[in-house]
Amino acid sequence: MTAALQFQDLTLGYDRHPAVHHLTGPVERGALVAVCGPNGAGKSTLFKGIVGLLTPLSGRVEVNDCRVRDIAYLPQIADIDRTFPINVYDMVAMGLWRRAGLFGGIGRSERKPIEDAIGAVGLRGFEERPIGSLSGGQMQRALFARLLLQDASIILLDEPFNAIDAKTTADLLEIVRRWHGEHRTIMAALHDFDLIKAHFPETLLLAREPVAWGRTGEVLTAANLLKARQMCEAFDTGAAECIQAA
Amino acid sequence: MLYDTFVAPFAEFEFMRRALVGTLALALGAGPIGVFLMLRRMSLVGDAMAHAILPGAAVGFLLSGLSLFAMTAGGLVAGFVVALTAGLIARITELKEDAALAAFFLVSLAVGVTIVSVRGTNIDLLHFLFGTVLALDNAALMLIAAITSLTLVTLALIYRPLVLECVDPGYLRSVSRAGGPAHIAFLALVVINLVGGFHALGTLLAVGLMMLPAVAARFWARDISAMVVIATLSGMISGYAGLLLSFHTSVPSGPAIILVAGLLYVGSLMFGRGGLLRQAFPGRHLEA
Numbered sequence: 445m446t447a448a449l450q451f452q453d454l455t456l457g458y459d460r461h462p463a464v465h466h467l468t469g470p471v472e473r474g475a476l477v478a479v480c481g482p483n484g485a486g487k488s489t490l491f492k493g494i495v496g497l498l499t500p501l502s503g504r505v506e507v508n509d510c511r512v513r514d515i516a517y518l519p520q521i522a523d524i525d526r527t528f529p530i531n532v533y534d535m536v537a538m539g540l541w542r543r544a545g546l547f548g549g550i551g552r553s554e555r556k557p558i559e560d561a562i563g564a565v566g567l568r569g570f571e572e573r574p575i576g577s578l579s580g581g582q583m584q585r586a587l588f589a590r591l592l593l594q595d596a597s598i599i600l601l602d603e604p605f606n607a608i609d610a611k612t613t614a615d616l617l618e619i620v621r622r623w624h625g626e627h628r629t630i631m632a633a634l635h636d637f638d639l640i641k642a643h644f645p646e647t648l649l650l651a652r653e654p655v656a657w658g659r660t661g662e663v664l665t666a667a668n669l670l671k672a673r674q675m676c677e678a679f680d681t682g683a684a685e686c687i688q689a690a
Numbered sequence: 691m692l693y694d695t696f697v698a699p700f701a702e703f704e705f706m707r708r709a710l711v712g713t714l715a716l717a718l719g720a721g722p723i724g725v726f727l728m729l730r731r732m733s734l735v736g737d738a739m740a741h742a743i744l745p746g747a748a749v750g751f752l753l754s755g756l757s758l759f760a761m762t763a764g765g766l767v768a769g770f771v772v773a774l775t776a777g778l779i780a781r782i783t784e785l786k787e788d789a790a791l792a793a794f795f796l797v798s799l800a801v802g803v804t805i806v807s808v809r810g811t812n813i814d815l816l817h818f819l820f821g822t823v824l825a826l827d828n829a830a831l832m833l834i835a836a837i838t839s840l841t842l843v844t845l846a847l848i849y850r851p852l853v854l855e856c857v858d859p860g861y862l863r864s865v866s867r868a869g870g871p872a873h874i875a876f877l878a879l880v881v882i883n884l885v886g887g888f889h890a891l892g893t894l895l896a897v898g899l900m901m902l903p904a905v906a907a908r909f910w911a912r913d914i915s916a917m918v919v920i921a922t923l924s925g926m927i928s929g930y931a932g933l934l935l936s937f938h939t940s941v942p943s944g945p946a947i948i949l950v951a952g953l954l955y956v957g958s959l960m961f962g963r964g965g966l967l968r969q970a971f972p973g974r975h976l977e978a
Contacts, residue, residue, distance in 0.1 A: 523860050525857055529911065531913060546847075546848075574912050574913070575857075590861075
């Protein structure tokens with residue numbers, strides 16, 4: 445069985461400084477992986493590298509399950525213009541882009557999946573509301589509904605439960621579980637260890653270098669977490685060239 | 691009486707009919723363009739581009755007098771050159787696109803006015819700056835109609851990426867490469883609409899029929915499609931009412947049209963949803 449994603453000695457960074465350093469390993473098809481580590485550990489950078497927003501400094505990412513463009517990616521801070529006059533229904537419907545593309549109609553046959561997605565995230569009754577009137581949690585629900593419609597085999601969630609209350613988190617986790625049940629490959633950047641232990645079988649602990657990667661129980665040990673915390677966040681401006689890179 | 695005031699001017703005078711057809715067609719294309727300019731936070735970009743058209747049209751005038759073709763071609767060339775260079779400068783240097791445009795339009799305006807003055811009279815200059823909506827000939831009307839048709843068809847084609855690039859550019863980038871081409875096509879539409887508007891309303895006022903109805907529509911609609919409809923209608927009303935105003939009071943017609951559009955804007959600002967009056971007297975709050 446080939447992996448859904450394969451990292452080959454991947455180094456990603458900004459201005460030659462690595463933010464993810466020499467990461468190698470597979471993400472198996474259908475895996476549910478938590479990516480955790482301190483702020484600045486490279487979690488978001490890794491996701492940007494996977495979807496091609498960032499070109500690797502060295503090494504590569506192989507995406508085997510689908511085209512890179514078909515990966516569903518929920519950025520940490522989506523640069524959404526909340527003042528734009530568009531309602532929840534239309535916003536969610538954009539998830540059908542892959543099917544409808546630039547010109548494809550979104551007609552009666554698409555109405556049911558859109559309504560189902562809105563219902564699944566608990567936003568029924570919000571269809572006509574402009575997105576500017578949503579709370580942070582409701583907006584996140586709407587974005588999850590859009591992800592549902594994207595129907596992607598690989599899903600990347602960058603800190604999806606930040607500043608989200610317990611009820612919303614539980615509802616959205618239910619959707620993540622549903623995706624997992626459908627054998628989609630999911631990676632999520634998270635900080636809440638209890639949540640990771642309860643719901644994510646696999647964990648990648650990142651602190652620029654991959655500290656540990658494997659079964660969650662074996663990764664989130666006191667020794668590993670201490671090691672991750674000791675990572676120096678600031679770049680060394682006078683850093684020499686990496687020997688491993690040669 | 692009502693007939694005399696509201697219908698007779700158009701029934702009796704051909705130049706009024708032509709002016710009406712021209713402004714209605716202009717409003718039809720400029721309305722949606724203005725809404726998108728506003729939503730993309732490019733309200734002033736339209737203004738800058740309008741000025742940038744002047745030297746091109748002026749060169750056309752210098753070469754072959756008041757010829758529709760020469761001035762249109764010159765205006766188009768100048769508009770595209772400025773739009774592209776401003777975009778390039780923004781990409782290459784630290785300067786933001788609006789700063790680059792501001793620099794360009796000031797220079798363009800100065801160059802344009804100079805060129806017109808070299809060959810023409812002050813009357814010609816006034817035509818350039820404020821248009822001659824009452825003197826639209828068949829060719830000019832055809833040009834405006836063609837521009838509006840092209841605008842509406844193109845907008846229909848690029849509508850989805852255009853909207854999505856405003857709402858959530860990151861998402862658009864992750865699903866499609868259409869964002870860049872759509873943006874360029876949109877800028878091209880802005881230029882051709884301004885060139886069309888230039889013949890009727892001049893370089894200084896052409897942008898008025900674009901932006902004022904759009905900004906007014908923002909106070910009434912919560913949804914972009916409704917906003918486009920309201921902006922277009924309000925542009926058309928401005929055209930009709932402005933021509934009447936000009937006919938009955940002998941105010942110059944271009945400014946009269948923009949004045950009516952301005953009044954509609956002020957009215958919306960006062961009485962619209964989220965307008966000043968609603969903010970001052972919001973009414974008692976509701977049950978949850």
